[in-house]
Amino acid sequence: MxxxxxxxxxxxxxxxxxxxxxxxxxxxxxxxxxxxxxxxxxxxxxxxxxxxxxxxxxxxxxxxxxxxxxxxxxxxxxxxxxxxxxxxxxxxxxxxxxxxxxxxxxxxxxxxxxxxxxxxxxxxxxxxxxxxxxxxxxxxxxxxxxxxxxxxxxxxxxxxxxxxxxxxxxxxxxxxxxxxxxxxxxxxxxxxxxxxxxxxxxxxxxxxxxxxxxxxxxxxxxxxxxxxxxxxxxxxxxxxxxxxxxxxxxxxxxxxxxxxxxxxxxxxxxxxxxxxxxxxxxxxxxxxxxxxxxxxxxxxxxxxxxxxxxxxxxxxxxxxxxxxxxxxxxxxxxxxxxxxxxxxxxxxxxxxxxxxxxxxxxxxxxxxxxxxxxxxxxxxxxxxxxxxxxxxxxxxxxxxxxxxxxxxxxxxxxxxxxxxxxxxxxxxxxxxxxxxxxxxxxxxxxxxxxxxxxxxxxxxxNPQTQPEFAWVWRDAPVVPASDAERASLETLVVDPATMEPSTTATVSVSLPPGSLQPGETADVWWMPTQAVLATVTAAADGSLAATEVTLPGPLEVGRYDLVVRGDASAPRLAIGIVDVVTDQRARADEATDDDGLPRWPFLAALVLLLVGAGAFAVLARRRASS
CATH class of the missing domain: 2.130.10.10 (YVTN repeat-like/Quinoprotein amine dehydrogenase)
Known part of the structure; x- marks a missing residue:
C-alpha cells in the first residue's frame, strides 16, 4: 500500500x-x-x-x-x-x-x-x-x-x-x-x-x-x-x-x-x-x-x-x-x-x-x-x-x-x-x-x-519469507526390517500386547516423557493396513497419555506392528507389537519360564518334594513320640 x-x-x-x-x-x-x-x-x-x-x-x-x-x-x-x-x-x-x-x-x-x-x-x-x-x-x-x-x-x-x-x-x-x-x-x-x-x-x-x-x-x-x-x-x-x-x-x-x-x-x-x-x-x-x-x-x-x-x-x-x-x-x-x-x-x-x-x-x-x-x-x-x-x-x-x-x-x-x-x-x-x-x-x-x-x-x-512445507508424516511409515534397527526405535507401550484371535480388539497405547516433541500432533498407525487409527496431541513433557484405539480385524494368529509418529518430530517412529496367539499357545506361554523352558515339570517336582517332605516330617514326629 x-x-x-x-x-x-x-x-x-x-x-x-x-x-x-x-x-x-x-x-x-x-x-x-x-x-x-x-x-x-x-x-x-x-x-x-x-x-x-x-x-x-x-x-x-x-x-x-x-x-x-x-x-x-x-x-x-x-x-x-x-x-x-x-x-x-x-x-x-x-x-x-x-x-x-x-x-x-x-x-x-x-x-x-x-x-x-x-x-x-x-x-x-x-x-x-x-x-x-x-x-x-x-x-x-x-x-x-x-x-x-x-x-x-x-x-x-x-x-x-x-x-x-x-x-x-x-x-x-x-x-x-x-x-x-x-x-x-x-x-x-x-x-x-x-x-x-x-x-x-x-x-x-x-x-x-x-x-x-x-x-x-x-x-x-x-x-x-x-x-x-x-x-x-x-x-x-x-x-x-x-x-x-x-x-x-x-x-x-x-x-x-x-x-x-x-x-x-x-x-x-x-x-x-x-x-x-x-x-x-x-x-x-x-x-x-x-x-x-x-x-x-x-x-x-x-x-x-x-x-x-x-x-x-x-x-x-x-x-x-x-x-x-x-x-x-x-x-x-x-x-x-x-x-x-x-x-x-x-x-x-x-x-x-x-x-x-x-x-x-x-x-x-x-x-x-x-x-x-x-x-x-x-x-x-x-x-x-x-x-x-x-x-x-x-x-x-x-x-x-x-x-x-x-x-x-x-x-x-x-x-x-x-x-x-x-x-x-x-x-x-x-x-x-x-x-x-x-x-x-x-x-x-x-x-x-x-x-x-x-x-x-x-x-x-514472516509471511514474506515463504517456508517450504513437507508432509512427511502424511505418508505411511516405513518400519525397519532388521531387529537391530527396530531395537533402536522408541518403544510404544501396548496394553494388552497379547490376545486371542478375534474380529476386532481395543488396546491402549502410550509413550513416556521425551518420546515426542511437546504439544506436537501424532498419528497412531496400524501397519498391516497402513491406516491411521487415531490422531492425538503430545503432552507438554513429550509423553503420550494412554489412548485407546480399536484394531481393525480380522485379527488372526501373528505379530502386528503399531506405530506412533508426530508431525513435528517426523520421520522418527515409536513402535509397539501386538501378538495374536491361539488358546493352546497362550496356555503354553503362561507355563513357560523366561528361558523358554516348560514350567510344569519343575512345578510338579516341587509339589512332590513338598508333599514328601511333609510326610517325612509327620513320620519323624510319630517315631519321636513313641
Whole structure:
C-alpha cells in the first residue's frame, strides 16, 4: 500500500505518543470477543468452513485518524507482532481464541511493515523523520531527514528494547527477511522502496538495498550491498496505460518481495513490473525474468505455491483508495493474476476477482496474503481491504474459486483514508487478519480440507519469507526390517500386547516423557493396513497419555506392528507389537519360564518334594513320640 504519510504531514497528536527512552508501552485495551466486537448492523458475513473466534481492538486507535492504523503481521513462537503506523503491538497467541496484548510500543514512522527473527523485531520506516529515534518528528522530504529500518530486542516481550537503526536510501516501504545459507548467526533484509516526487534522497530509480543483521549484535547491522534490478527500465508507454482510477506505474523500485529460500527464488512486485529472482546468492539477486501486464496498474505482492511452479500476483489498482470490487472495473483489474513458472519463463494462466460486489463507500482491492499449506493444492488466504478476507483455491489456474470468506460491512460512511483488512496469514491452523482501524481478527479453519494446514507447530513465520512445507508424516511409515534397527526405535507401550484371535480388539497405547516433541500432533498407525487409527496431541513433557484405539480385524494368529509418529518430530517412529496367539499357545506361554523352558515339570517336582517332605516330617514326629 502506498504510504499515506507521504500525502500529509505527521499530526501533532503523534507527539502524545512520543517514546521516553526506548519505547512507551500503552495500556492494554479492553478485551473484546467476536459477539461483542461489533454492533448488529456491522456483523460480518462468514463463509463455510470458517469460524470467527476472537477480536481484539487496535490499541493505538485514535478515532478515525489514519496515523494510527494497523499494517502487517509477523509471528515468533506463541507471539504475534502487529505493525502500526505509530509503532507495533505484541500479542500472546498461545491460545488463539484468547489473544493477550503483551505490549504496545509507540514509535511513529509510517507503514510499520514488520518482521520477527528470534528475539528481534524489524520495523520499516517510510516517513522522513528528524532522526532514527522513537522521539523523532516528521520533517519534509526536501530537508535533512532519516528513514530506513528500526530494530528492537523483544527478549522480554513485555518490555521491548530499541536496539538499532539502519538508514537506507528512500526509506523502507516494506522489507523481506532472507536467511544466510552459510550462517545461522545472521540474516539479510531486502529493503524495498520507490521514488515519490520531490525528495533529497528518494528520486529516480531506487536500488534494492540488502542490510546484514547479526542476530546477536543487531547494533552492527548495516547496508551490505545495493542492486539495480532495472538497468534497462523504461516507463510504460501511452499504449500500455489503462483508463480508470489509476494508471500503470512506471518502475522506480519494488513495493514488495516474497522470498522462497528453500527454492533459491524470490518474486518481486515492482510497481509496473513483476520479477522472478534467483537468490541463490542472497547478497546478489539475479533477475531471471521480468514481466509486464497492461491489465495491472500496481504490482503489489506475490505468493508462490509450495512447489514454486505457480505465482499469484496482486494488483493494487488505485493504491487502495478506491473500490475496484465493482462491475465498473471488470474482472481483470485490481485482481489476482496467476502465472506459471515454466522453463522458458513466466506465462499468465488466469485471473481472480472477489465475487462479492462491494458498496461505493468501501475501498476494495487485492492486498496482502499467504499460502495455506494444504498438500497437493494451491490455496491462498488474502486480504481485500474493505472486501475482507478471501480463501481462494488456485489449484486450477484457469478457474480459481473462493472457498470461504470473512467480510465486514462498511462503516456507513466513506473513510478519508483506506480501511479494512490490510493482511491475513495462516498460522497453526488459524487465520490472523490485521484490520487497519478495528484491530486483530482470528479465524479458525474448520473444514476438513484444512486439517493438514493445522499440523505445524511453527517456531515462527514472516509471511514474506515463504517456508517450504513437507508432509512427511502424511505418508505411511516405513518400519525397519532388521531387529537391530527396530531395537533402536522408541518403544510404544501396548496394553494388552497379547490376545486371542478375534474380529476386532481395543488396546491402549502410550509413550513416556521425551518420546515426542511437546504439544506436537501424532498419528497412531496400524501397519498391516497402513491406516491411521487415531490422531492425538503430545503432552507438554513429550509423553503420550494412554489412548485407546480399536484394531481393525480380522485379527488372526501373528505379530502386528503399531506405530506412533508426530508431525513435528517426523520421520522418527515409536513402535509397539501386538501378538495374536491361539488358546493352546497362550496356555503354553503362561507355563513357560523366561528361558523358554516348560514350567510344569519343575512345578510338579516341587509339589512332590513338598508333599514328601511333609510326610517325612509327620513320620519323624510319630517315631519321636513313641
Amino acid at each position: 502506498r504510504d499515506r504519510g507521504r500525502l500529509r504531514t505527521w499530526p501533532a497528536a503523534a507527539a502524545t505518543f512520543a517514546v521516553l527512552g526506548a519505547a512507551v508501552l500503552l495500556a492494554p485495551p479492553a478485551v473484546s470477543t467476536p459477539s461483542a466486537a461489533q454492533p448488529a448492523d456491522r456483523e460480518p458475513s462468514i463463509g463455510p468452513g470458517l469460524e470467527w473466534v476472537a477480536h481484539r481492538d487496535n490499541p493505538f486507535r485514535q478515532g478515525d485518524d489514519p496515523d494510527f492504523i494497523n499494517s502487517d503481521l509477523a509471528f515468533t513462537g506463541d507471539h504475534l507482532v502487529q505493525g502500526n503506523y505509530a509503532g507495533f503491538s505484541i500479542w500472546d497467541i498461545a491460545d488463539p481464541t484468547a489473544p493477550e496484548l503483551v505490549s504496545a510500543v509507540s514509535c511513529p514512522g509510517g507503514q510499520g511493515d514488520i518482521s520477527a527473527v528470534g528475539n528481534l523485531v524489524i520495523v520499516s520506516v517510510d516517513e522522513t523523520m528528524s532522526d532514527d529515534s522513537c522521539e523523532a518528528g516528521r520533517v519534509p522530504e526536501t530537508e535533512d531527514n532519516w528513514e530506513g529500518i528500526r530494530i528492537f530486542d523483544i527478549s522480554d516481550p513485555r518490555q521491548p528494547r530499541f536496539a538499532a537503526a539502519v538508514r537506507t536510501r528512500c526509506g523502507s516501504h516494506t522489507h523481506t527477511i532472507v536467511p544466510d545459507p552459510a550462517s545461522a548467526e545472521r540474516v539479510f533484509v531486502y529493503v524495498n522502496a520507490y521514488s515519490r516526487g520531490a525528495s533529497r534522497n528518494c528520486t529516480g530509480r531506487n536500488p534494492l538495498q540488502v542490510v546484514e543483521v547479526p542476530l546477536d549484535a543487531p547494533e552492527d547491522a548495516a547496508v551490505e550491498s545495493e542492486l539495480d534490478l532495472f538497468e534497462d527500465a523504461t516507463a510504460f508507454g501511452p499504449d500500455d496505460r489503462v483508463a480508470g482510477g489509476a494508471e500503470t506505474r512506471s518502475t522506480t523500485g519494488c513495493h514488495d518481495i516474497t522470498a522462497f529460500p528453500a527454492k533459491g527464488l524470490a518474486v518481486a512486485a515492482c510497481r509496473g513490473d513483476g520479477l522472478l529472482l534467483s537468490i541463490a546468492d542472497p547478497l546478489a539477486p539475479v533477475v531471471l525474468q521480468r514481466v509486464r501486464d497492461p491489465a495491472v496498474a500496481f504490482w503489489h505482492s506475490g505468493i508462490f505455491d509450495n512447489e514454486a511452479t505457480r505465482i499469484v500476483f496482486q494488483d493494487e489498482l488505485g493504491d487502495g483508495f478506491i473500490n475496484t470490487c465493482s462491475p465498473a472495473f471488470g474482472a481483470d483489474r485490481g485482481a489476482d493474476a496467476v502465472w506459471l513458472v515454466q522453463p522458458d519463463g513466466l506465462a499468465k494462466a488466469g485471473t481472480y476477482k472477489l465475487p462479492r460486489t462491494q458498496s461505493e463507500l468501501e475501498k476494495c482491492v487485492a492486498h496482502s496474503g499467504g499460502l495455506v499449506p494444504v498438500p497437493g493444492r494451491f490455496i491462498v488466504a488474502q486480504a481485500w481491504l474493505e472486501g475482507g478476507v478471501s480463501v481462494i483455491d488456485f489449484t486450477d489456474p484457469a478457474a480459481p474459486v473462493e472457498l470461504t470468506w470473512f467480510d465486514r460491512p462498511d462503516y456507513g460512511y466513506s473513510m478519508d483514508y483506506t480501511a479494512g483488512i490490510w493482511s491475513v496469514y495462516p498460522y497453526r491452523g488459524y487465520l490472523y487478519a490485521s484490520d487497519m482501524y478495528e484491530g486483530l481478527e482470528v479465524l479458525r479453519l474448520t473444514d476438513p480440507l484444512f486439517a493438514d494446514a493445522a499440523r505445524y507447530d511453527d517456531s515462527g513465520l
